[in-house]
Amino acid sequence: MTKSKIYKLSGVFILLCIIGTGIWYWQLPNRHKAILKTTFLLKTGLVDNQWFIDNSHQEYKMISPTFYIDGIYKSMEGPKSSNFIQLSQDSTLLWITGFHVKALNSKTKTQISNDFICHTNIDFNDVKYFSNFHLEKRIGIYYPRLTSLSHGLENFNFPNGYGVPMKGNDMLYITTQSLNHNFPDANYLIKHEVTIDYSKDNTIIKPLLSRTVFIMLPYNKVDPFKSPIYPGTDFCTPIETKNHSYEDGKGNVLSGHWVIPVGKNTYRSSIDNQLQIEDSLRLHAAAVHVHPFATSINLFDKTTQKSIFTSHMNNHKDKIGLSNIDSFSSEAGIWLYKNHKYELVLEVNNTSTVAQDMMGSMFLFFYDTELDAVINKK
Template identity: 35%
Template sequence: MKFRLFLLFVFVAAPLIAAEQKQVLSNVYPIVKKYKSMEGPSGAQTIYLGDRAAPELLWLTAIKTEVVGANGKTLMSPELMCHMNVDIDPARHKALFNLKRYPAARLMTISQGMRVKGGGFEARLPDGFAFPIASNEPLYVMTQVLNHNIEHPKHLNVRHRVTFEFVRDLDLKERPIALFNIGVSGTVQMANNPMALSSMSSSDHAGASCLIGVRASNAAGMSNDYVDPHGRHLTGHWVVPPGKQVNTSDVTWFMSLPYDSRLHYAAVHLHPFAESLTLHDATTGTDIFKAQAKNPKDRIGLDRVDSFVNVTGVPMYKDHKYELVSIYFNPTKQNADSMASMFLALDDPEFAAPTTAELIARGTIVTAGSALVLRTSAGDLGAMLHYSPTSLQFAKLAAAFRNAEATVTDSTIRFTAKVTAPELEREPGEHVAGAISLCRGTDEVSVVIVTRPSPDLDGRCTVFAQIGPGADVVRAIADAGSGKLLRAEIFGSSELNDMQLAPAKKIAAK
């Protein structure tokens, strides 16, 4: 028998300061008919908890959402709630916190059944624990509503009011214990799966997604299909026929625990007619947490779903096998849709709090699909970055170009920083209008915006981006013959689409 010793020092927070709040309103969602789970109106937003231009460490302690009227104030029926998801950008989060592993994209889900007194639904971490978030990293907020019961809704317009609670690291005398996020989902094998249960040996499938099922129709086009390590095609959103259904899924491969840890919080996402969802340690044969669900008697929905909150924490081991066991009972004569997920928060023994300087330096990470925003004295311009060694090199040098003065010619706008940089790697790319290039000198590096084709630069500089929105800003600088690059920032391409860029403005001619 294997024995392991956990040295646990539990810090129970008694904050001297109140948590700060950031509130976000979704778009208005018109409810014009009945909608099953995952079928109702939905939307997505990109937010930052703090000032992305002044990076700092924040500690996220709670997320709450309420269904409100179009005015953003009037509380509406909680039965219209479907879910609210909060995602992070894994590559950006990994870089900002210098992690050895990629974190899960889904930070948290709040769904019907996670009700709190006073209205609304929330995920609240235990005292003394929090998710570390940088003020310069985006959070992606996705909201959806449903309508199981109102037969003919009239003039029913609702929205989500989402509230984030957090504290600034700079305001704390003692830090909370950092948690990291992992999501696990129950699954069933597709009925037409060539790797279905009957084709496998018992040693390969014991206790793992034993149910052969059909994907729910309202899951179409959604990202809840998976291929497990055995090559089996699975769905995380399946049909429950009338009667009782028990499904056991191996979620060890979902979790991929990087190290032994302790579970302190779990949020549970179930659909109507669910009875329970259990996180089971198949190695020891013990249940870690069983969430009970309460269904209303006179309508379709979920009145309550248990969450797991534990300051001491329950040990979880990277070499154990874990399962999710869901139980549904469908009392109707028709098929129902279902899913069964848990969103886990475990303590992170490898977490090292970054300094402000480190957050600034790491905030310019470049990933595939990254976008560049140049904040200038004439307004903002956006550009799509090429995923290349030159883009990565520019990201490391970006801070050096703060407040750089423009040198304007009839074909280029040049911003120069007095730094020494390694030799640039020559890459394909023509200096056409709108190209952004990096040029290296003896003791300086320049960012060059091409306003007219400049083939003479092809052998000396390397193109690493192409201007998108903000061409009028380039014209304003070119017309004035002067300008200043205030700072350069790097975002995901989806953020650039949602971003309000400062419009072009006239600046004094040189």
């Protein structure tokens, strides 16, 4: 075989590989395309691929690598990046008091619209965290997410006198993801600036325990993407079955990320198994995560038939997005009890002309009497 023929065959093979790869890529969901594009851009250094850290004035500030926004990225689809951080280099006890995120122009570092913020998750290592306070019995029991900021709730602070205690050299895992609901011809380079407020003064701060609760709806595991007969009261249609899918221990499957049809609907879900109340708990703060077209989410006491806290949302009038999500903060607190039943109730109004995706979560913070006793050796 001549060299010329070898070169031609090699060229044809390479061309077929490129075409095959292109076909495979364009068939991927938008979320997976974003992962591949972001990985390629960051690994090759075509965009800024480093986290910038500033830990001064008792706030830990970090700026993400660059995200390339080149089209519509709905909730949970956009380019994202993750980073492990330590608030300090030693085991000094610190108190986390607030969280903030904002979107920046990648070149000028000036603030731009929060419409480019999907969510920012702050996770902790429950093994190390609880071991440091000799509370090993809690390991593996609770969802190890401290909180999540999202579009509409970009700033969240605990009430005065309360915070989450943490050894300074404990690890936090930060993931921040971008969003673009409204600009199909986008061609933007953006960053996220994430800030964690903390204090070294433990003389007047009481410890908080975080519990994550969220709506989970059953779906048909035989035909999961078949539209339910009665949206909101019957089975849901999940966005996908690999992520945010759960089992209830009875052979049923549930989704925490589902499709909402056009119009108004109500979704509700028991959260007793997520709360795991052993005695009674006093609620002092709550951060909320929902997607556009949500109008309210209610932490509801089914036993007393009374609302504990209702978060209302303001949706943009002329485009898709959330301008505000109410959070909860109270120095006095509200009691939740072991022998009561609780649920989340989510109201939505899909004013668009097509089905949309939805989530409904709360990050609840309770006064932690056991941890207070450990810290103060009561």
